[in-house]
Amino acid sequence: MADKIVEGRAPVSQKPHTVESKENGDIGGLIEIEINGRPYSVPFGITILEACKRNNIHIPTLCYHEDLCLAGACRVCVVEIEGIRTLQAACAYPITGKIKVWTTSERVRKARRHILDLLLSEHYGECYSCVRNNNCELQTLAKEYGVDFYRFGHIKEKRYEVDRSSYAIVRDMDKCVLCKRCVRTCIDLQEVGVLEATRRGYATLISTFMDKPMLDVICINCGQCINRCPTGALRAKDPSDDIWRAIDDPTKHVVIQTAPSIRAAIGEEFGLPPGNSMTGQMVTALRMIGFDRVFDTNFAADLTIMEEGTELLLRLKRKLLFGDETVKLPQFTSCSPGWIKFIEHFYPEYLEYLSTCKSPQQMFGAVIKTFYAQEMGLDPSNIITVAVMPCTAKKFECNRPEMNSSGFKDIDYGLTTRELAQMIKEAGIYLPELPKSHFDEPFGDASGAGLIFGATGGVMEAALRTVYEIVTGRPVPFENLAITPCRGMDGVRQASVVLNDVKDEWKFLEGIELKFMIAHGTANAKKVMEALIRGELEGYHFVEIMACPGGCIGGGGQPIPTSPEIRKKRAEAIYKEDAELPIRKSHENPHIKYIYEKFLVDGPCGHISHKLLHTHYTKRGKYIV
């Protein structure tokens, strides 16, 4: 399948260009260049920016982003090349000759300063009232270049209304610097195409289709644009004021759940390098803030595995044992709300392939407002459920009208990692120095399987650990339960396990090669869907899709910045923690056993769970609905 990748929507201009050489031998070889008068040997064809990075020469950038195709639009990274009249964008200039580069010559410094002055003259907004204060690339550049006055004036009036219509994303175009990272993110990485430059010249504006509000355009709320916006032009809709109010209200029982990927990233908001897990400290901080109960979404992830794994086995049974041809396979995961909205809009005819399971967040909400309320003797109308998610699409998901099977909103507020960190800071807490503590009962600490949901491939790995063991009675045949084909960062991955010596009740699965596929980023999801439509997924059983590159650890609510390296570090932190946990399979989680004994008494995919833990989807197509 991988070799039949369909062409993306990105225009050629935005794609990295191939470097052609007269002597083919040059490619892969080294070339001698001079930077700032010193000799360097760099691979033929890499950009000046890349060559400088490898040799620890700093070049400022703004529109450049490691995840995206190049733009060469902001011109902040211009450098001087001997013999060329004009300055060249270091991010876009491939080295194919023995050039002499000057990165800080007088011409370069003056031009960069002018460009910054021009950007600042148009940038409306004050740093101290901006969500990106102290984490803004424009602010950083201004400091780096010693900007101490507005050389070309400064805009004094607001020009655009702030668009707060979306459940997830707030757009403030007065802060936009037109770097087009959001445009490239939405087109190249996600293939949704919400945003594009409109108008021309000085009037150029990043806009939606016909300037419609975000709520009225086909947006999957993934928030990847927010993570790549260098300024505060795009941000998440922050519900923390409402949450504070609920905490302060003594009649409310405020319950918070934290998603698996939060712990691996929240440390970054407190200045720690990526890859430091902060699980115990985070739980302590949440108690200090005043949440009445602190639960681990990993528990709900374990619950999801039970439901989703069972659903897969039931589909296989109906199809293979009973010959029911209406059964749709492969089954697609349904825990990523960005992916759900993507498929509802772009492939509405294929919703039956989706697992009917709610996402862990929503399952947990339903359980809290029923089982938990019952156990604790609480009135569910007084329970406020908050979910800390790496995700902005969760803000939309919790407001879906169908997500109220308990009679109340499953989840009242979706909070991002960034917003939680802000609340912790506001409470005067420095997270890294806190003592560790455990999540609250009755859901307690969860399994490693639930934890690895946070990384792309994690749901698949968790499901396999359970499904394989249910069917064969043996653990998955991978050393230390690490199903390595599920891991990694390739956009589309596939693998299989053969089911041998199965238990009697699963005889129809004897000898079957369970084939699965994993994709992350909706541009890759699109490739998988197109392959499905072409009939190339025949024989596949299970497909995991995450809307965000890297899965939840790269979610739209995670700390800014993001890069392939940062996402890799966060994933490593999660897998490391999984390996150290005593329980690593969802079905072995004692709290899961407890809830099926006490509450979901007719078992996974039974009547009660169907009412509370499963959902249905909407054929949206081009309509917003």
Added chain:
Amino acid sequence: MPIINDTLFFDEKAHGEALERALMMSPQEVVMEIRESGLRGRGGAGFPTGTKWMLALSAKADKKFVVCNADEGEPGTFKDRVLLSEYTKLVLEGMVIGGYAIQAQKGFIYLRGEYAYLLEHLNTFLERMRKENRLGDNILGTSFSFDIEIRLGSGAYVCGEETALIESLEGHRGEARNRPPFPVNTGYLGYPTIVNNVETFACAYIVMSKGAQWFAKYGTEKSKGMKLISVSGDCKKPGVYEVPFGITVKELLELVQADRTKAVQIGGASGICIPMSEINRNISFEDIPTGGSVIIFNEDRSMLKVLRNFMEFFVEESCGQCTPCRVGNKKLLEGVEMLEKGECSHRYLNELIELGKTMQIASKCGLGQSSPNPFISIVTNFKDEIMSNSIRGNNGR
């Protein structure tokens, strides 16, 4: 009065049979002939046409494209319109010759949206060429096949820039690409593509019919051949003139019978504005290059108004992609407004001139790189006039 006896374009008898001659030669020989003629791009940048074609010919690809840049949008140019409507054969067969030279299969005419009225004429002409086997499969009985399609622009000035033009051809927003790679290597749909001005193709036709030596007789050492100049503004005889490269501005002014001239804008909005003290300079790639626009202003004109007009044009016509051009032109326009109100200090004016110099070197494409030209040349050459308002105050930024 300069003596202009020869004309390349306007003398139909001189046209000859370029296509027949070219097809008898090898593509390499055609490229060499163009190279020897010294022909340089007529759009204004003056890149040697033979070199461009050579690069495209040597690029390895299964498809190659020829694009005729007929997006004649530079304020004050209207010579391509004349060529397209009255000397159609030179342009279209020039394109076929270009196609043969680089071994392309397909050509596009990117026609300015405002020239839509020429569509019918051009299509009729193309149809006639197809009937006469001068276009289509196995042209004139050779193994060379080539066809031409017309695409209409939508009115963006930036689409005259070759890479923005290609983006537009591909159906995208007209915005300049990063260079390198250049279109000769990675052009339309990623294939090697030559983009040449209408007049360049007509010149290529003349070169192929009369020979490189004959063509190179005209012009200066580094600017061979004749140049079409569109003259407008304050003169008695505006119009399209064919002059040899090297003609002085003074000679041109006499030719078009301009009097009481104060300033001459050469090269359109993106060109430079010279005062009378510089009219002995000549039009050539060595001195003042131009795509063909000459606008004459007499003593009654306000240079600030002239400048304001140009800057308003660029503020609107920048594609908006890169910072120096998008915001820089706006700042220059604001500077003009301050000058009009007498609120621009000498210090700030110098700051703006420096900004203009940054735009010239840091903008992404030719549009932004040349847009400060009128600002810099007018405020430098007519400083007394444009600062005359500032007597009232000197407190600006």
